[in-house]
Amino acid sequence: MAATINDIAQKAGVSLATVSRVINHSPHVSEKSRKKVEQAVHELNYIPNAYARGLSKNQSDIIGVIVPEITNPFFSEIIKGISEIGDKNNLNVLFFNTDENANKEERALHILQEYRIRGLIITPVTGVNSYDQEYVRRFERLNIPIVLMDRSIKNSSLDGIYFDDRTAIFKITSLLIEKGHRNITAFIGNPQHVVSKNRVKGYRDAFEAHSLSFNPQHLIPGEFSIESSYQITKQLILNHQLPTAFLGTTNMLSMGCLKALYEYNIAIPNEIAFAGYDKLEMYDVFHLNLTLVEKDAQEMGRQAAKLLLEKLSGNKSSNKIILIPELYIRGSENYPTQNPNLRNFESD
Amino acid sequence: MAATINDIAQKAGVSLATVSRVINHSPHVSEKSRKKVEQAVHELNYIPNAYARGLSKNQSDIIGVIVPEITNPFFSEIIKGISEIGDKNNLNVLFFNTDENANKEERALHILQEYRIRGLIITPVTGVNSYDQEYVRRFERLNIPIVLMDRSIKNSSLDGIYFDDRTAIFKITSLLIEKGHRNITAFIGNPQHVVSKNRVKGYRDAFEAHSLSFNPQHLIPGEFSIESSYQITKQLILNHQLPTAFLGTTNMLSMGCLKALYEYNIAIPNEIAFAGYDKLEMYDVFHLNLTLVEKDAQEMGRQAAKLLLEKLSGNKSSNKIILIPELYIRGSENYPTQNPNLRNFESD
DNA sequence: ACAAAAAATGTAAACGTTTACAAAACAGAA
DNA sequence: TTCTGTTTTGTAAACGTTTACATTTTTTGT
Numbered sequence A, B: 001m002a003a004t005i006n007d008i009a010q011k012a013g014v015s016l017a018t019v020s021r022v023i024n025h026s027p028h029v030s031e032k033s034r035k036k037v038e039q040a041v042h043e044l045n046y047i048p049n050a051y052a053r054g055l056s057k058n059q060s061d062i063i064g065v066i067v068p069e070i071t072n073p074f075f076s077e078i079i080k081g082i083s084e085i086g087d088k089n090n091l092n093v094l095f096f097n098t099d100e101n102a103n104k105e106e107r108a109l110h111i112l113q114e115y116r117i118r119g120l121i122i123t124p125v126t127g128v129n130s131y132d133q134e135y136v137r138r139f140e141r142l143n144i145p146i147v148l149m150d151r152s153i154k155n156s157s158l159d160g161i162y163f164d165d166r167t168a169i170f171k172i173t174s175l176l177i178e179k180g181h182r183n184i185t186a187f188i189g190n191p192q193h194v195v196s197k198n199r200v201k202g203y204r205d206a207f208e209a210h211s212l213s214f215n216p217q218h219l220i221p222g223e224f225s226i227e228s229s230y231q232i233t234k235q236l237i238l239n240h241q242l243p244t245a246f247l248g249t250t251n252m253l254s255m256g257c258l259k260a261l262y263e264y265n266i267a268i269p270n271e272i273a274f275a276g277y278d279k280l281e282m283y284d285v286f287h288l289n290l291t292l293v294e295k296d297a298q299e300m301g302r303q304a305a306k307l308l309l310e311k312l313s314g315n316k317s318s319n320k321i322i323l324i325p326e327l328y329i330r331g332s333e334n335y336p337t338q339n340p341n342l343r344n345f346e347s348d
Numbered sequence C: 001a002c003a004a005a006a007a008a009t010g011t012a013a014a015c016g017t018t019t020a021c022a023a024a025a026c027a028g029a030a
Numbered sequence D: 001t002t003c004t005g006t007t008t009t010g011t012a013a014a015c016g017t018t019t020a021c022a023t024t025t026t027t028t029g030t
Helices: A005-012 A016-023 A031-043 A050-057 A073-088 A102-114 A135-141 A165-178 A194-209 A226-238 A251-263 A281-285 A297-312 B005-012 B016-023 B031-044 B050-057 B073-088 B102-114 B135-141 B165-178 B194-209 B226-238 B251-263 B281-285 B297-312
Strands: A062-067 A092-097 A119-122 A146-149 A159-163 A184-189 A219-221 A245-248 A273-277 A291-294 A320-323 A326-328 B062-067 B092-097 B119-122 B146-149 B159-163 B184-189 B219-221 B245-248 B273-277 B291-294 B320-323 B326-328
Touching (some): A005 A016, A073 B073, A092 A102, A092 B073, A102 A135, A135 A146, A146 A297, A159 A165, A159 A297, A165 A184, A165 A273, A165 A291, A165 A326, A184 A194, A226 A251, A251 A273, A251 B281, A281 B251, A297 A320, B005 B016, B005 B031, B016 B031, B073 B297, B092 B102, B102 B135, B146 B297, B159 B297, B165 B273, B184 B251, B226 B251, B245 B251, B251 B273
Parallel strands (some): A062 A092, A245 A273, A273 A291, B146 B159, B184 B219, B273 B291
16 A cells, blocks of 8 residues: 555666665765655655564664653653653654553563664562562663663662652751651651652651651551542541641652641641642642652653663663752741641541 | 574474464464474563564554643543553554644654554644644545544544533533623633634533623633633732633643632632633642533543544444533532622732 | 375565665766 | 776665465374
8 A cells, every 4th residue: 555665666767775765865866866766755655664664774763661650740741851852863652651560561561672672761660579670681681771760670780860869858857857847757658669768768867867766657658649648647637646747758648648638727837847759730839838859850751861862872881860859948847836636627 | 683583483493484373372383383482482582573573464553642742631641541442452652742833743643654553543733723634634545543632623524532622611601600600701722722612612602591692801812821821810810800700621721720819819719719621630639629520531542542443443434422521510610709809919 | 094184384475674785877087 | 988986876685574375294084
C-alpha cells in the first residue's frame, strides 16, 4: 500500500541508493537527482519505514520511559520534561505506566528490549525488598544506558538523578525544631521503601544536629497514598493525639493529612503547624502559604533526558545528579497558638 | 551482539522456522523441539527484534497517543486509561505532548507514520481557525484508524469520544438559574476554540429553556489558563462587579477563578456561588463541596482505546461515543447571603 | 509390513531500508 | 584528445524476522 523507496527510485528514474541519499541528506548527490527524488517523494506521499530503517541500521530511535504512576503530578511533570528534550533530539518515547507493579515493569522492560531501545529512563518499582533488579545487568551487557530517576537501586553504580531527600527533610525538620516543635509527626509511607529511607535519615539527623533525642513513634508508617495519611490523621484527631506539627514527606501523604485537618477545620498554623516536601498547584490556588521544600519535577525530567543523551554520545563516566530542592518558608511552620486536642470532635 | 533467531536455531539444532514457531506459540511443533528451543532461548537471553518482526509482518504493534498537555490532570488520567487497555492488548504507546503547538503535532504525526502505527488516539491542537487537518485524510487513505478525543474536527466523520459538554453546561447553568441566579459569569476561554463552542451553547440553551434572555457580557473570554481567569476574577473583585455566581467551564478556568476568590477571602457559597465543569483531586482534599459536573477522564482513555481496538478488529461503522458527565450538587451553587461587592478591597 | 494420512520440520523468499564497493560520468589539465 | 581525479550513481548484500511451500518424519489403520 504505502510507497517504498523502490517506487520512488522508479518514478524518479534513479537507483535505490540515490533515493536513500536524498532522504538522509547526504551531501553527495547532484542537484538534478535531488529535485527529481523530492518531486517523487512528494507525489507518492512517501514516508520511510521505521522498521526497515531500524533493522538495516541496527539502531533504534526510541527511548523507554517507565514510571510508576502517571497521574501523580510529580511524574506527569517529569514526562513532560523528558518529552521536551527527546523531541529536540529526535528520540521518541515509548511510554509505560507500571502502577507500582513489578510484573508490569518486567513486561515493559521486555518490550523495550524488543525495540532495541537506545536508552532507558526509569523510576523503578523498587519495592520493599528491593529484590535484585537483574534487568540492570541485562541492559548493561547490551550497552544500553539506564538513567534512574528519584529511586535508587541497591548497590548499583548506575547513572541516576535524584533529589536530595535527606537534606530536604533535614532542612524542614530543622526549621520546625528551631521554631520550637518537639513532637513533629511525620508521615513516611513504607519505611522499608527506598523512597522513605533518606527522608527518615534527614529527620533523625535534624534532631541529632540539635542535640535532641528523637521519638521513633513520631514517624508514622503507612502506604504512600492520600487515603493512608488521611485515615491516620483522622485517628490522631479523634484520639486527641495531635502533635504541634505535621510533616508530609511526599505530596500524597501531605494531601491526606491536609484533607483530615480541613475536615475538622483545624487551622494552619493557628492550631497546628504543617510543612511538606514537594509542591502542588493547588497549594498556590488556595493560598495555603505552606512552608515547603519544593522540587522541580519538570527540570528533573529534562536533566534525566540530557544525562541519557550524554551517555549516548559516549560519556562513560557514571553520573549521579543530585538536585537540591529549595526551602520556601511561608508561615505554616509557626508554633500553633491554640491546641486542637482540647476541642471536642465527634467520633464517627 | 544480541542473539538472533539464527543463533538459537544453531544451538538448538533446528531450523529457523521451527524457532519462529516456538516463539510465536504455533501449535505444530513437537514437545522435543520446543524444549530444545526454549532452552537455547533462555541460555542466550534471546529477545526477538521488533524491527525485524515489524518489517517481516508489515505490521506494527504501536499506537500513537498525542495530547496537548500531559501535566493537565485531565490528560494524564486519560493516558493512564489508554495505557491500561493497551497493555492488555499488546499494543504499545508511542507518546507525544504537543504543548498546543501545531508544528509539534505535525512532527509527531510524521514520526508515527514512519512507525506505521496501528492506530492513533489524539486530542488535536484544534486551534481557532481549525485549519484543514489533512493528516486525517492521509491516515484514512492508509487505513489507519483515528480516534479523536474530547475535541472534534470540522466536518469530519471520524470516530471519536467526547463528553457532552453542551449538556454538562446546560445542566449546571440550569441549576444555577433555578437557584435564582441571573448574572452567571462564565469563563469560556477562547470562544473561537472547539473546546468553547458547545459549552457556550449549553449556557445559552439553559437561559432559553428558562425563557430568559441571556447577557453575552457574562461570557468572559480569555486564555484556557489559570492565570487568565485569575486575573479576570481579580479585576471583577476590585471593580466591585462580582456576579452572584461564577461558572468555570474547564478545570484550569475554575482554578484561576477560585484562586482569586480565595485570595480575597470571598466565601463560597456565603458570598458568592460557584459551580464548575470537571473535577480535581484538590476539591476533595479541601472539602470544598463544590457543585460540579464531573467527567471521568480515565474512563475516557479506556474507552478511546477500546474503540480503537474495535476499529482494528474490523468494525467499519463510524462511532462517536458521547460520555455524559454527571452533575453532583454539593451546595456551592446556593444563592449568596452576603454581597462581596459591598466590601472594600485594597487595590494593588 | 505397508500405504495413507497427519504432523513436524526445513528451505528460501520476502519485508524496506542502509551501505560498502564498484562503476560511470564529468571536469580540468596536459 | 587523453589522462587523472573527483563527483555522482548504481549494484548487491545485509539486517532479523515470518511464512508459503516442499519435504521429511511419525502415526494410524489394515
